[in-house]
Amino acid sequence: EVQLVQSGAEVKKPGESLKISCKGSGYSFTSYWIGWVRQMPGKGLEWMGIIYPGDSDTRYSPSFQGQVTISADKSISTAYLQWSSLKASDTAMYYCVRHVTVLGYYFDYWGQGTLVTVSS
Amino acid sequence: EIVLTQSPGTLSLSPGERATLSCRASQSVSSSYLAWYQQKPGQAPRLLIYGASSRATGIPDRFSGSGSGTDFTLTISRLEPEDFAVYYCQQYGSSRYTFGQGTKLEIK
Numbered sequence: 001e002v003q004l005v006q007s008g009a010e011v012k013k014p015g016e017s018l019k020i021s022c023k024g025s026g027y028s029f030t031s032y033w034i035g036w037v038r039q040m041p042g043k044g045l046e047w048m049g050i051i052y053p054g055d056s057d058t059r060y061s062p063s064f065q066g067q068v069t070i071s072a073d074k075s076i077s078t079a080y081l082q083w084s085s086l087k088a089s090d091t092a093m094y095y096c097v098r099h100v101t102v103l104g105y106y107f108d109y110w111g112q113g114t115l116v117t118v119s120s
Numbered sequence: 121e122i123v124l125t126q127s128p129g130t131l132s133l134s135p136g137e138r139a140t141l142s143c144r145a146s147q148s149v150s151s152s153y154l155a156w157y158q159q160k161p162g163q164a165p166r167l168l169i170y171g172a173s174s175r176a177t178g179i180p181d182r183f184s185g186s187g188s189g190t191d192f193t194l195t196i197s198r199l200e201p202e203d204f205a206v207y208y209c210q211q212y213g214s215s216r217y218t219f220g221q222g223t224k225l226e227i228k
Contacts, residue, residue, distance in 0.1 A: 035217075044208065044219055044220075044221050044222045045157075045159075045165065045208055045210075045219040045222075046219065047216065047217035047218065047219065059215060059216075061216055061217075062121075062216070095164055095165070100170070103152070103170070103171055103174070104152045104153060104154075104155065104170040104171040104174070105152070105153045105155075105212035105217070106155035106167060106170040106171075106210065106212075107155075107157075107165075107167060107210075108167050108170075108176065110164040110165055110166070111164065112164055113164050
């Protein structure tokens, strides 16, 4: 069974750093792109970027380029989303997703979400 | 960037009725790259339709997708109580993904 299990909720102060994780199981982690999607409170879905764990090729949405870092450790089947200096506007639910690029481009599995709260 | 506009913003219907949700793109989208998701409160989104018209694994056949070019439709033939949720369309183009703003399907 394919699963994406994300790390738990975080409460941080503005200016702090943070790294959240997403562990994949039940499939070949290095054979699928993994991405991140943001959902701000009461709002819609925003694609942030993707990484191919097989070779760490990474692509970012222009809206998030330079704001976050996506990485992966294929030895432990885990992808990461990282901030060096959080802002209150980073408060949101963050989902990791598995990308499928066969017979279309879409996200077939989603993690359960990691709620990040940034408040002074 | 391709912008997806979903309509209506909110759709109020009763169980057993037919729901028709629209997703319009600002420029032509390959049908292969158009997907639909369902999100219930407190849950992660779930893939319903990919390639504009192919149902994802385990999705009931009351859900169907259609369309091409700039106009796409998600149809739910007979609404069940568990279908009331928010629905998002999503496209891939120019090396990026974008989502529509969502349609909330609520019980009338």
